[in-house]
Amino acid sequence: MSGFAADVAALAGTLQARRAMLATAESCTGGMIAAACTDRAGSSEWFERGFVTYSNAAKTQMLGVDPGLIAGHGAVSAEVACAMAEGALAHSDATWSVAVTGIAGPGGATPGKPVGTVWLAIARHGSAAVPELLQLTGDRAAIREQTVALALQRVRAAIERDG
Numbered sequence: 782m783s784g785f786a787a788d789v790a791a792l793a794g795t796l797q798a799r800r801a802m803l804a805t806a807e808s809c810t811g812g813m814i815a816a817a818c819t820d821r822a823g824s825s826e827w828f829e830r831g832f833v834t835y836s837n838a839a840k841t842q843m844l845g846v847d848p849g850l851i852a853g854h855g856a857v858s859a860e861v862a863c864a865m866a867e868g869a870l871a872h873s874d875a876t877w878s879v880a881v882t883g884i885a886g887p888g889g890a891t892p893g894k895p896v897g898t899v900w901l902a903i904a905r906h907g908s909a910a911v912p913e914l915l916q917l918t919g920d921r922a923a924i925r926e927q928t929v930a931l932a933l934q935r936v937r938a939a940i941e942r943d944g
Contacts, residue, residue, distance in 0.1 A: 784926070785817040788933035792818070795937050796827035796877070803936065804875035805831040806844055806865040808856065809883040809899060813929045829875040834865065840882075844868025855894065857882050862900035863910035870906050878904045879936040883915070885924045899928050903939045911939070 796803055805814045815831025818824050832843050837856055840846040846864040854860040865880035883899030890896045897917040904910035915931060917924045 785929060785933060786821070788930060788937070789817055789821050792933050792937040792940075793821055793824065793827050795940050799876075799940065801876035801940065802827055802829040802874060804829045804869040804873040804878040805932075806869040806878060806880035807831065807833050808835055808840070808865070808881060809885045810881055810925050810928050810932075811835060813925060814879065814881070814932050817929055817933065830873050832865075832869055832872070840865060840868075843872065845871060855891070857884055857894055857898055857900060859900050859902070859912035859914070862902035862912050863904070866902040866904035866910040870904050876906050877936060877940055878910075879932045880904075880910070881928050881932055883917075883924070883928060885921045885928075887921060897924050899924070901928070901932055901935060903936050905939070905943060908943075 812833040818828045834840040834843050837851050841848050844865050845868045850860045862880050862882050866878045869878035880902045884896050886896035899915040902910040902912045917927045
């Protein structure tokens, strides 16, 4: 995870300057964002918790994602990513959350959702989540690493802009 050290350091500084805490809700990255954050010494000052919700049942049980959203839009959708981000805030003491759900491959693609399709959502306590569609390339490892890097960068940018 040390490849993310610069992004994590920037995010840590941004959160600490605002006395804010972060929670993560991860599917396709399987906890890699949380691992990157907690690789940094002192992360307990700004990292509140991480949810690894790889299965649809975990998304529902741990984050309160409505099963109807998953059935209607698919687990890899803006709606589910936003529900994950909002659920992470509802089930933690964090100020901000970032959620990711996607298809890292090599299988799992569906019509309209190729390998590399990732939905990222960022939420702030008291505000609705904002989704972003990522269309990434490469093998499974590359897609997951790109997702982690973009999640760290995007949540920091959102905090700097809105927080």
